[in-house]
Amino acid sequence: MHEIAILGTGYVGLVTGACFAELGNSVICIDIDVERIDGLRRGEIPFYEPGLEELVHRNVASDRLFFTTDYSEGLINKDFIFLCLPTPPSSNGAADVTILRAAVARIAEVIQSSDVLVVNKSTAPVGTCQSLQRLISTVNPRLAGVQVLSNPEFLREGSAISDFMSPDRIVIGAEDRYAAERLRQVYEPIDAPVLITDTKSAEMIKYASNAFLATKISFINEIADICEKVGADVSVVAEGMGLDKRIGKAFLRPGVGYGGSCFPKDVMALAHLGAIHGADPKLLKAVMDVNTHQFRRVLFKLREQLGYIEGRTIGVWGISYKPNTDDIRESPSVEIMRLLEQEGAEIKAYDPVAMPKASRRLPNVRMCRNVYEVAEGADAVLLLTEWTEFKSIDLKRVASIMRTPIIIDGRNVLDPLKAQEAGLHYVGVGRGKVRKYREVESDALIHPDGEWSTLSGED
Numbered sequence: 001m002h003e004i005a006i007l008g009t010g011y012v013g014l015v016t017g018a019c020f021a022e023l024g025n026s027v028i029c030i031d032i033d034v035e036r037i038d039g040l041r042r043g044e045i046p047f048y049e050p051g052l053e054e055l056v057h058r059n060v061a062s063d064r065l066f067f068t069t070d071y072s073e074g075l076i077n078k079d080f081i082f083l084c085l086p087t088p089p090s091s092n093g094a095a096d097v098t099i100l101r102a103a104v105a106r107i108a109e110v111i112q113s114s115d116v117l118v119v120n121k122s123t124a125p126v127g128t129c130q131s132l133q134r135l136i137s138t139v140n141p142r143l144a145g146v147q148v149l150s151n152p153e154f155l156r157e158g159s160a161i162s163d164f165m166s167p168d169r170i171v172i173g174a175e176d177r178y179a180a181e182r183l184r185q186v187y188e189p190i191d192a193p194v195l196i197t198d199t200k201s202a203e204m205i206k207y208a209s210n211a212f213l214a215t216k217i218s219f220i221n222e223i224a225d226i227c228e229k230v231g232a233d234v235s236v237v238a239e240g241m242g243l244d245k246r247i248g249k250a251f252l253r254p255g256v257g258y259g260g261s262c263f264p265k266d267v268m269a270l271a272h273l274g275a276i277h278g279a280d281p282k283l284l285k286a287v288m289d290v291n292t293h294q295f296r297r298v299l300f301k302l303r304e305q306l307g308y309i310e311g312r313t314i315g316v317w318g319i320s321y322k323p324n325t326d327d328i329r330e331s332p333s334v335e336i337m338r339l340l341e342q343e344g345a346e347i348k349a350y351d352p353v354a355m356p357k358a359s360r361r362l363p364n365v366r367m368c369r370n371v372y373e374v375a376e377g378a379d380a381v382l383l384l385t386e387w388t389e390f391k392s393i394d395l396k397r398v399a400s401i402m403r404t405p406i407i408i409d410g411r412n413v414l415d416p417l418k419a420q421e422a423g424l425h426y427v428g429v430g431r432g433k434v435r436k437y438r439e440v441e442s443d444a445l446i447h448p449d450g451e452w453s454t455l456s457g458e459d
């Protein structure tokens with residue numbers, strides 16, 4: 001059992017705290033947001049993350065998980081202090097480490113012993129751990145021996161608990177082998193490969209991993225664009241590529257672009273980091289350009305269908321940047337709604353969990369109770385987040401209540417054939433125009449799940 005303090009009770013901090021408590025440690029989570037901590041003490045979870053509420057309640061009830069706003073109370077006699085703090089983008093694209101530095105300076109004022117390990121889980125520029133270590137000894141020279149380690153977090157929102165408990169790998173960056181070993185012991189109950197390296201390499205692993213995943217997404221989005229132009233079906237193309245083990249099928253889902261609080265800011269921060277050190281990160285710039293273009297592509301498609309957007313009623317299904325979260329930070333759906341507003345569209349939207357957050361950010365968008373209320377009287381509906389419940393929408397009902405039955409499926413969730421049969425004019429991503437479907441005799445063209453490939457038919 002370890003004594004652990006966690007700074008920050010956001011997606012990373014609260015999940016990390018609850019999971020470490022579940023593994024048998026005594027954990028105190030510290031946040032400067034008084035309302036958030038008061039809420040957590042009452043058992044209220046500040047954001048939607050499947051399974052987190054039960055996990056927090058169980059560990060609070062077992063006296064393993066505590067919450068405070070008081071650094072002095074929270075940091076006393078701890079073995080580990082995990083930093084799970086925001087590193088937002090600055091105006092020039094760099095990751096802003098002001099919050100991290102302020103928190104670490106405060107730690108240096110409060111802690112008494114050099115035995116504690118400070119572990120950074122926030123995504124921060126290469127060199128941050130070393131710089132934080134220098135900061136501690138500047139603020140309090142008696143603490144010159146305190147080690148700051150890098151332990152990047154790879155969890156995804158929506159599956160954060162299982163990602164934390166069963167990660168693909170655990171990365172520990174340390175300048176001191178003994179410190180690295182001590183941190184490894186905290187992760188002992190978790191069955192995953194552990195990579196121990198220096199702090200700079202660990203920090204780089206996090207950026208390089210996110211940038212690579214973002215690159216895969218922009219790559220398949222560009223391929224989808226070309227597929228549309230030449231009449232190929234990107235879903236089948238991605239499947240065919242993914243069967244090659246060297247490529248892998250993950251992160252080859254085309255869509256309306258990547259979003260969230262990580263990929264956009266981390267790719268930008270890595271590009272900035274490279275540029276200030278004299279590198280020329282052309283590929284990263286292209287990855288960002290392709291992504292921004294994805295938002296505009298939705299409007300091109302809409303304009304192609306409707307002629308013009310001004311004064312049209314546009315429905316939106318899905319607001320969060322991905323399913324199973326209420327996070328709308330850098331959500332493509334929000335960006336697309338902003339572009340639609342600029343063009344003078346009337347927007348109606350529905351999301352299973354993100355509407356309370358979204359209505360504050362998008363006061364002119366009419367939030368609806370369900371997908372059908374969105375579709376009623378709409379000139380077109382855009383599907384922008386692949387929530388599971390959208391797969392079972394009654395498409396006939398949708399077609400019957402829309403003013404013009406146009407669906408732009410930005411995530412390829414719907415079956416184009418069924419949509420067409422229901423009377424909808426369907427436009428997907430990289431699926432070409434759905435005109436007619438060819439019956440295919442060859443087994444080779446049947447999907448592994450037994451469904452026919454949705455081939456773009458020839459005229």
Ligand SMILES: NC(=O)c1ccc[n+]([C@@H]2O[C@H](COP(=O)([O-])OP(=O)(O)OC[C@H]3O[C@@H](n4cnc5c(N)ncnc54)[C@H](O)[C@@H]3O)[C@@H](O)[C@H]2O)c1
Pocket residue numbers: 007008009010011012013030031032033036084085086087099102103121122123124153154155156157261262
């Ligand atoms: N969200 C993810 O899925 C994810 C995954 C891996 C890594 N990361 C990285 O982890 C870091 C945290 O991300 P997040 O999404 O959890 O952030 P978040 O915005 O959800 O939460 C941050 C929390 O820190 C608190 N905070 C701010 N200043 C503080 C201070 N001085 N002391 C104590 N608490 C303070 C805020 O009130 C907030 O509750 C970022 O660097 C992010 O890039 C995020």
Ligand SMILES: O=c1ccn([C@@H]2O[C@H](COP(=O)(O)OP(=O)(O)O[C@H]3O[C@H](CO)[C@@H](O)[C@H](O)[C@H]3O)[C@@H](O)[C@H]2O)c(=O)[nH]1
Pocket residue numbers: 123153154155156157158210213217250251252253254255256257258259260261262263266321322
């Ligand atoms: O094939 C794909 C996969 C994802 N996305 C989009 O990419 C974004 C990010 O998705 P995902 O990676 O599932 O969610 P995050 O919670 O943002 O997680 C990423 O960012 C975290 C923060 O750094 C890391 O910890 C995770 O490993 C990394 O996957 C979302 O908008 C998705 O819609 C696609 O468009 N196509």
